[in-house]
Amino acid sequence: MILGLTAAAIATGIAAALVAGIVRGLAGFGLAILLVPVFGLAATPQEAVVAANWLGVLMGFAGLRRVVREAERSAIPISILAVAATPLGVILLGLVPAAPARVLIAFIAIAAFVAVLLPQRPIDHRPTRFETGATGITSGLLTGFAGMPGPPVVPYYLRRALPPSTARSSMLLVFFATSLAGASSALALGVADWRAAIIALLLWPVAFVGNWIGFKAHDRVGPRTWRIVAGLVLGLAAGGAVLKLVQAGA
Template sequence: MELIGGFTALQIAVALAAALGASFVRGLTGFGMAILLVPILALALPPVAAVVLGNCLSLLIGLTELPRLVRDSERSAWTISAMVVLATPFGLVALAATGADVARLVIALIAFSAFLAILLPRRSGAVPGRLVTGAVGVVSGLMTGYAGMPGPPVVPYYAGRALPRVTIKASMLLIFTFAAAAGLATAWWLGLLRLDLALFALLMLPVILIGNRLGTSVSGRISDPVWRAAVGLVLGGAALGALARLL
């Protein structure tokens, strides 16, 4: 039976369940919603619709938190966000120019490299050089256009440094909000942003907000080592999932 925008009751149920779990992880770690949500949505929806819907949700929840993200984020987040916006369209062009197998390989390699990077000893809280910061933004933008997942380059950049957890989470989420906006703008330009997907995202927003609030509550009660272990587990799970899809 078709309901909203031609989506079936089963598709809506899968999307809502995935949104609740992925938003909980977002609230807990400060990232992971797109990494977890898009692949699950792609099991119930066409892949393009899954990426666009994921970007819609990331933008909506980011906008609800925008004043806090602006206040608590590191200044480098603005530089990375600018590079993400510029590089996202090229990620979509690259996706169109390569086959599915090549895309899976690239995604798997980046996800696995991010997992390895988070295992390295923590660096100082000093901001890395402009070249490193710019490269993180470019790769994140390419990943946004290529797979709807800006997180793998960004997470080690912040979580791998000795920074306050509030600063890490706010910086990452600010970048992901800009990445979602860039992804949606590119989708609109390509004619892929449908009204029914936007309405579907609005339907899912309350579930996303609930999951995010629950995750944030748990995050505030756990120690920093436990939180960093959770970050590593999410990145490791994303890497294993990417490798599984590749194989």
Template sequence: MALLAGYSVAAIVAALLAAFGSAFVRGLTGFGMAILLVPVLALALTPVDAVLLTNFLSVFIGVSEIRRLLRGAEKSAWAIIALVAVTTPVGLYLLSLTSPAIARVVIALIALSAFLAILLPRLKALEHHPATTGGVGVLSGLMTGYAGMPGPPVVPYYVGRDIPRETAKASMLLIFTCASTTGLASGTILGLLDWRLALLALLLFPAVLLGNWLGNKASGSIEDRTWRICVGVVLGGAALAALWKAFG
């Protein structure tokens, strides 16, 4: 298959396993697919292609459960989505100007930032302030464009607040689905999108579907406190792995 020319069997198997594992984490925690998948894909693809391929997968899985996301998301998600739509092209343009080696380091540092943010003490007066929501939206858009990772600002914003788990998950996943759609549109407008990536995403999508389904089943069987601990563990592990891959 011409699409897979240049990729070793080991690279394809690694991509399938990474797609499955990251989707399982997505189903379990409500985030994590991009944070885990982009650094792995960036080892075999250019950083731009890794980001856009992850965007395709995020859109595919988001569309498959869109009714649940629309029903459960908090209203703040729509304000963040609007800001993401405006700032994502800026992040993607900056990525196109960055060398692959530097981009991989920046992507790893972005993954680390999500872990550090979740450790910060919660400020009750700011956690749902319009300025906080706006800042989350702007940063999420820039990170969507540059690293395919809208999660680092979004995850602490929802997970760190005292709201139902399903509301937090639905809000995050709706934002991620819309952010990935914006990322693909930006890539098309800027002439950076190779449409063969859509075919590669279709190849990986069954692994994503299976992983996400199993993650959702596991999420339904654990308590909120355990879920929040899982969030922290996933963020910490993703940060360490991304840093090791970037600097190792």
């Protein structure tokens, strides 16, 4: 055993990190959505969430210059509000037992998929301040509780007529900020210790390779293909979360 994890748990984390890294590089999201439900069955939900946040911090430096250059300005207020709301989600995470936490995390993955299936916004749609603010606050709450800032952020950008590079970079910028806030808040509030950070560090090389593969693939696909892939990612994440939840209860 390494860090108290069995060989099966380590293998599960490595496989999940590789796939999640590829998806992150291609779609701009998916690291936590894919990693937390899977790895959360090998470790406690709290540890899986915090490890995913630490991994998000490490992965956030990959291509950061390009991300900042291409991101939409709305990513800044969303990030600020999300960071402010993250500690509240961390507190909630520390209060909810493991079994209900797994159910809620699976529900979050399903909700993200359903939201993306809603009709596209008109081409001239401009999000209101309320919509932008609500996206930031709920993203922060979900970062702290589930390590998943994506469910409100992905539909915010994916349902609008934005170039894939802009939508992808905007999401990545928000997720970098929320990962940093989630990891530091969990440490400060005592929800998790440095063990989760060490687990993330061990998974980082595999996730980094996957992210590099995804980045290369992103530059070769068209807007329509990219949106289809993004939708499929959320669908698979939702289905996988439900399947693992059923297996855990079996």
